Amino acid sequence: MTRAVLLFSSNVEANHLVAGIPAAVRAGVIVHQSQELGSSDVVIIAVPGGWQPTRWAKSEFARLLPNVRVAKGNPDQGDLTEGIPIMDGVSVLCGEPVVLANQDAAVHWLAQERQGPGQIRLLNTIGKDIVRATGKTSDGLVSRYLNRPISRAISNIVLKIPGVTPIHATGLAAFTGVLMAACLLFGSAWGLIAGALLFHAASVIDGVDGEIARATKRSSQFGAKLDTIIDGITNLAFLSLASLNLWMQGQFDAATYGAVGLGLLATGLTALGLRSIAMGGPFTFDAVKNNFNANPSKVKNTLASITSRDVYALVFALTFALGFAEWMLLLFALAAGIWLITISTVLLRTTARQS
Structure with a gap:
């Protein structure tokens, strides 16, 4: 069984609509389809405090990844299993996935990400790029x-x-x-x-x-x-x-x-x-x-x-x-x-x- 962890700094970020699809779902689709990252039959959405998916996020996961099981992870509680690739979800959407070595690296990455520029603005930009490409x-x-x-x-x-x-x-x-x-x-x-x-x-x-x-x-x-x-x-x-x-x-x-x-x-x-x-x-x-x-x-x-x-x-x-x-x-x-x-x-x- 192959697993992958998608890391987001907040529920707002994970559930944010990127061109109509929640960011966590869109990133999950990319990970599942990417030959470089492997085909994952279990995708873990990791959010500090635990991911709380919206009803629309659940619906979109069921539509776009019907054969993939979605699990929740909480980096604050140390429940990210060693040996599973941990990827920053927003970087996956940008097309340049950042793979973190372990949970400590993930926690450090989250601390830096929270101090950086607004990720929501970046997600909005990604959404506009997706719509622009629909011509x-x-x-x-x-x-x-x-x-x-x-x-x-x-x-x-x-x-x-x-x-x-x-x-x-x-x-x-x-x-x-x-x-x-x-x-x-x-x-x-x-x-x-x-x-x-x-x-x-x-x-x-x-x-x-x-x-x-x-x-x-x-x-x-x-x-x-x-x-x-x-x-x-x-x-x-x-x-x-x-x-x-x-x-x-x-x-x-x-x-x-x-x-x-x-x-x-x-x-x-x-x-x-x-x-x-x-x-x-x-x-x-x-x-x-x-x-x-x-x-x-x-x-x-x-x-x-x-x-x-x-x-x-x-x-x-x-x-x-x-x-x-x-x-x-x-x-x-x-x-x-x-x-x-x-x-x-x-x-x-x-x-x-x-x-």
């Missing part, structure tokens, strides 16, 4: 330099709340979409502007659930599918209700452009969805994106970048706020037509290959 290589310019900084700031805040999971962020994005719909239904110019800005806000918040999922090791197919469905509903709701808003304002040409573009978009999405069902795969609208990825080029990469949600949500927000809704919806209708032609071409080609 995607596929992020475009808008997402990388505008949306991600905002979504990461939101993620850093909500990950300080015990029990937060990606579904909470997905719910926040859905709630933002509901507020967007309410503003557009208000039927005024200000309602249109507010709805467009909330549409972009929903795009920003859409990044939070993915960041939380990756930071807390909770990524799942169900979560990705639910996120895709809510995104699609929000997109269609914005376009349809924005057109209705303009119709109520008497801007019939703009409303017509929006309705035509929406019809073309819905036709393409329906074709993609039906193809996914026919192929027996999961519900997805990624057939065109997958085709582009299979045969990359500068032109295809540029098209994929400018048609990503972060880009068009920002463009809609800016043009609507500046009073160019009619021109934007005309451009949208033309783009939707081109997109539908592209969809049809890709689907026909893939059908021909499979037959």
Whole structure:
């Protein structure tokens, strides 16, 4: 039986949330998975006075290390068995584990650590670094330099709340979409502007659930599918209700452009969805994106970048706020037509290959 001791200077430190996961749990996962430190089937959390895990810490240990037994140690009482590696928990999280030779060394280390700079500040910095690393290589310019900084700031805040999971962020994005719909239904110019800005806000918040999922090791197919469905509903709701808003304002040409573009978009999405069902795969609208990825080029990469949600949500927000809704919806209708032609071409080609 292999054991490892993770040493923390206080319960506050051991239970402190590092990107949504208690520090003791996150350090335990690192120790268990590290080839250098060995695979430990017993992890001892040592805290002066004895470790008092929070309910969330217990839950996260059970989720992330279901086959590992967690024990408590108290360096003040001399109950750290000789011969078991004693590691400073915060140094493990920093990626440079400090291994202490024996219990006397551990007590001496604790005395020095208590006199040093705040470990909680260091844990907060580690948490921010973890969230910062959750970005995607596929992020475009808008997402990388505008949306991600905002979504990461939101993620850093909500990950300080015990029990937060990606579904909470997905719910926040859905709630933002509901507020967007309410503003557009208000039927005024200000309602249109507010709805467009909330549409972009929903795009920003859409990044939070993915960041939380990756930071807390909770990524799942169900979560990705639910996120895709809510995104699609929000997109269609914005376009349809924005057109209705303009119709109520008497801007019939703009409303017509929006309705035509929406019809073309819905036709393409329906074709993609039906193809996914026919192929027996999961519900997805990624057939065109997958085709582009299979045969990359500068032109295809540029098209994929400018048609990503972060880009068009920002463009809609800016043009609507500046009073160019009619021109934007005309451009949208033309783009939707081109997109539908592209969809049809890709689907026909893939059908021909499979037959």
